[in-house]
Structure formats: structure tokens, C-alpha cells
Amino acid sequence: MSWRWLPLMALAVACGEGGNATDDGDTDTVGDDPYAGLPAPAPVVAYDGTCPAMDGNVEDFTAGSRNGHSFRIHLPKKTDGAGVLFLWHGNGDTAQNFDRYMDGEGLARQLKVITVIPETLGNSFGVDWTVPPNETSRDADLFDAILSCLDAQYDLDLRRVYTAGFSAGALWSSWLVMNRADHLAAAVIFSGGSDGLGGVNPYDTPAWHIPVLMTEGGPSDQVFVNFQQMTNTMATKLRADGSTAIVCSHRQGHTPPTGYDDWAWDFLDANVFGQEPSPYADGEDPSGNLPDSCAWE
Numbered sequence: 001m002s003w004r005w006l007p008l009m010a011l012a013v014a015c016g017e018g019g020n021a022t023d024d025g026d027t028d029t030v031g032d033d034p035y036a037g038l039p040a041p042a043p044v045v046a047y048d049g050t051c052p053a054m055d056g057n058v059e060d061f062t063a064g065s066r067n068g069h070s071f072r073i074h075l076p077k078k079t080d081g082a083g084v085l086f087l088w089h090g091n092g093d094t095a096q097n098f099d100r101y102m103d104g105e106g107l108a109r110q111l112k113v114i115t116v117i118p119e120t121l122g123n124s125f126g127v128d129w130t131v132p133p134n135e136t137s138r139d140a141d142l143f144d145a146i147l148s149c150l151d152a153q154y155d156l157d158l159r160r161v162y163t164a165g166f167s168a169g170a171l172w173s174s175w176l177v178m179n180r181a182d183h184l185a186a187a188v189i190f191s192g193g194s195d196g197l198g199g200v201n202p203y204d205t206p207a208w209h210i211p212v213l214m215t216e217g218g219p220s221d222q223v224f225v226n227f228q229q230m231t232n233t234m235a236t237k238l239r240a241d242g243s244t245a246i247v248c249s250h251r252q253g254h255t256p257p258t259g260y261d262d263w264a265w266d267f268l269d270a271n272v273f274g275q276e277p278s279p280y281a282d283g284e285d286p287s288g289n290l291p292d293s294c295a296w297e
Helices: 003-008 095-102 104-111 137-153 168-179 227-240 264-270
Strands: 056-063 066-074 082-088 113-119 156-166 186-190 212-216 245-249
Touching: 056 137, 066 095, 066 104, 066 137, 082 095, 082 104, 082 137, 082 168, 095 104, 095 113, 104 113, 104 264, 113 137, 113 156, 137 156, 137 168, 156 168, 156 264, 168 186, 168 227, 186 264, 212 227, 212 264, 227 245
Parallel strands: 082 113, 082 156, 156 186, 186 212, 212 245
Antiparallel strands: 056 066, 066 113
């Protein structure tokens, strides 16, 4: 499947775990640690099994009660102190295609992260990554298990764990922002979001003030749901809860915006867990590369 078809990927939505912003008092304060005094991310969920070699193409991986998962992994030149970036593909797409489109191998080197591109198992709802009101445990277990096995095998910087996705993958990344923020430093959401208190991905307050960069393609950014509306609804609620949420409205329809790779990854790279305010807070753009279409309110 050619990457040129990515903008046309359909999202079929059939019709949580929330948290309140809290400080559990767990902070890093040792020596000359640049993170000294910052709250630490939550402990990684222990993996109940034997982890495979976490490199290349991983197949038949078990997460929770489900086996048969597969995902692609790219390593940076040096893995000591590497972060992790999850990339979630759109509906009907494949991990291989999305890996090529997002340049997972290049991102591993550029950001010094281990890039992980999961492949959906599919499900009876006709959507690759399932968000509420449908059951989320399958994909939540996969996120937890992959992070646990990476942490067991590499000397990770767990303050630099990120998520990004497009369409169905962006809705799933949005769910992770709301329900796994205690593990995430920042997120990039290409056409995702929450419909607030309604039926599709209802909003939950993240466990900490997480920086999120969101894009929406204008009125035509619709495939079964209105991504322009869902993006702006979630951004408004994140801001009300104290998070930094930037929305870039590119008006190109249901696709990542042209040139996103010139600025979206800078956003991730600038943020670490527990850092407040974000370098991108209050209208600041330390990269100088965000397009004029991006707004903080």
C-alpha cells in the first residue's frame, strides 16, 4: 500500500480510566540530575511474561489476555538514555506503511528515541484502535506491555515517552493522553480528539499537565466523526485543566498537514515529563517553526 493513500484512510467508529491532576509526591532529587525536583513518571506496569528481543519486527507478542500482536521497532544509534515514541496508524493502514510515511527509522535517530509502530489486531467494531464507549483494554495492555519490555531491555529515559497518531491512531493517542499521561511527556495528534462528554472518546482529565500539539484539517476533516470539532473540544478541555494544548488548523482535510515533520517533532523533543511550564506554553514557540495556523486558544 502506497503512503500516498494515507490521507484517504477511512475511520469507522462504532459507537476509562480517568484521573484527576495530582502530585503523588514522587520526585527525583539526586546529585546533578537535570530533572532534580521534578515529579517522576509513574512506575512502568510489570510485564506478566517473558519479553522477546525488542528490536526489528516483533511478532506473536502477548499483552494482557491477548496474543498475536506485532509491531515494528527502530533504535537510535545509542540506546542508553533513549526515549520512546509510539506511532499509531490510521484505520485500514498497516504498521509498515505508517512507519514509512512517518519515517520511524529517521525519527529514532533525530530524537534519540526508540520508535514503536504497532500493528492493529482488528476487531468486530470495524475500527483498528478502539476508544470508548467500546472496550479499551486490548490496546491499553499493548501500550503497557511494550513499554515494560523496552524498559527491561534498555536503559530508557522514561521522562521522554511520547505518543503520536493519525485518524483512528490519533483518537487512540488522545485516549492515551487522557488515561496514560502519568507515563507521557507530550503528544502529537493528527486528526483525533474527544467529543467531550458524549459517546466517542469522552474526555477525562489527564493525571498531569501534559503538552499536546493537535492538528485538524478544517470542515472537511470528517470520516464518520467530525475531527475538527473533536480536536477543538479536547484542546479546550485540556487548557481548562491546565495543560498546554496547541491546535494547528491546516484546512487540508483528513490528512496530516503538509510539512508537519518540520515542526511537530521539535515539539516532542522540547518536552520532558514533569516540566512545567512547557517550553511551548503561553504562546511560546522555541523552535520558531510552528506555522501561522497554530493557536494556543
